[in-house]
Amino acid sequence: MRIADRVKKLGTETAFLVSAEANEHASKGNKVYPFHLGDLNIRTPENIIQASIKAIYDGKTGYCPNAGIKELREALAQDINRSHDSDFTWENVIIEPGGKPVIGKFIDCLMNPGDEVLYPNPGYPIYESQIEFSGGVAVPYTYKEGKDGFLLDLDSMERAITDKTKLLIFNDFQNPMAAEASMEELERIAEIVVRNDLLVLCDEAYFDIRYSGCSKSLASLPGMRKRCVLLYTFSKKFAMTGWRLGAAITCRQIADIYAKLNTNDESCPNHFIQYGAVEALKGDQSGPKKILGILKERRDKGIKLLNSIKGFRCFQPESTFYLFPNVTEVMENMGFKTYHEFRKTVLQETGVSFCTRLHFGKELPGETNRYIRFAYSGIDIPEMEEGLGKLKKFIEG
Numbered sequence: 001m002r003i004a005d006r007v008k009k010l011g012t013e014t015a016f017l018v019s020a021e022a023n024e025h026a027s028k029g030n031k032v033y034p035f036h037l038g039d040l041n042i043r044t045p046e047n048i049i050q051a052s053i054k055a056i057y058d059g060k061t062g063y064c065p066n067a068g069i070k071e072l073r074e075a076l077a078q079d080i081n082r083s084h085d086s087d088f089t090w091e092n093v094i095i096e097p098g099g100k101p102v103i104g105k106f107i108d109c110l111m112n113p114g115d116e117v118l119y120p121n122p123g124y125p126i127y128e129s130q131i132e133f134s135g136g137v138a139v140p141y142t143y144k145e146g147k148d149g150f151l152l153d154l155d156s157m158e159r160a161i162t163d164k165t166k167l168l169i170f171n172d173f174q175n176p177m178a179a180e181a182s183m184e185e186l187e188r189i190a191e192i193v194v195r196n197d198l199l200v201l202c203d204e205a206y207f208d209i210r211y212s213g214c215s216k217s218l219a220s221l222p223g224m225r226k227r228c229v230l231l232y233t234f235s236k237k238f239a240m241t242g243w244r245l246g247a248a249i250t251c252r253q254i255a256d257i258y259a260k261l262n263t264n265d266e267s268c269p270n271h272f273i274q275y276g277a278v279e280a281l282k283g284d285q286s287g288p289k290k291i292l293g294i295l296k297e298r299r300d301k302g303i304k305l306l307n308s309i310k311g312f313r314c315f316q317p318e319s320t321f322y323l324f325p326n327v328t329e330v331m332e333n334m335g336f337k338t339y340h341e342f343r344k345t346v347l348q349e350t351g352v353s354f355c356t357r358l359h360f361g362k363e364l365p366g367e368t369n370r371y372i373r374f375a376y377s378g379i380d381i382p383e384m385e386e387g388l389g390k391l392k393k394f395i396e397g
């Protein structure tokens, strides 16, 4: 069979491959402690479920406008305006079947073959995959370990820019490192963006998953609104990963192209769940508050347990539901040469399943530290205690 050449460049979200391995291990009767996937084992709030069911009975089961229903576009514009100090209208909001499609459509709208696109490494693997699949050149920038958390390596971003650089993908409240930019760093990024005439995808999938303080967006800085596409998702805040609902929020010109791509790709987003999403934004907020409370307890527990393991060093993040401990010393002391070997052995010996740094991009030249990622969105505290207890025993031997 003749498959298109560009398919060779298509990557994947490798956390799903780790899931398949964990499921296989479990199918042999082994206990698995699932820290690998950023999915939630928490139920979608009841008012959202009921509003969606009502919409089905009200007959909202046919096609709807390709950019989504006006009620939801309006509700989301108002929600974003409150948190981003912006003045978006419903026409700036295009509803998508999840946050992920906002990434591919950003590339489709704005990248020509051969254009260079800056993306974070370690980072969400779909960026690199989508850029290369569409004939672009994926150019990484990176993060470094600071005193209290991971910091953007803005020099690596500046160094990566050439006259072919057209786009920047920026994921604040970052997966997998849970890194967050300071206001000074955001200002410097804004300056880099303007100086190099770049357009930006602000992937804010975890903007509302925060445990203290207040999230700030690059798009809120002067001059940035017209250069940014915001990626919004209902997946995390409202525990709706399987519902598949998100949005692109951007200037009218780009928004209209997203709507046209929707017509080509899906016709329209899933109709009736958009009424559930209106309820999510405008109705009772005790559901997302409860979700955040559960996640915070897990974060506190996870940090304590991981840092109690000899050789683990883990920062306490204020956002996302990921922990990214440094395990350089552990791997060295135990004689593990590769991430693969370490991850597989830990799964076999303890049932603890996690992703490694390599699931978020290739190691960069000069990189010597080793990291793994624990997602605590899909595992309850008693299981966390049991699993990380086994991990501690295995590592401390």
Ligand SMILES: Cc1ncc(COP(=O)(O)O)c(C=O)c1O
Binding pocket: 038, 098, 099, 100, 101, 124, 171, 174, 175, 203, 205, 232, 233, 234, 235, 241, 245, 246
């Ligand atoms: C950084 C980041 N962006 C986007 C997404 C996409 O999420 P969804 O398509 O479920 O909205 C994810 C999911 O894990 C993510 O981690």
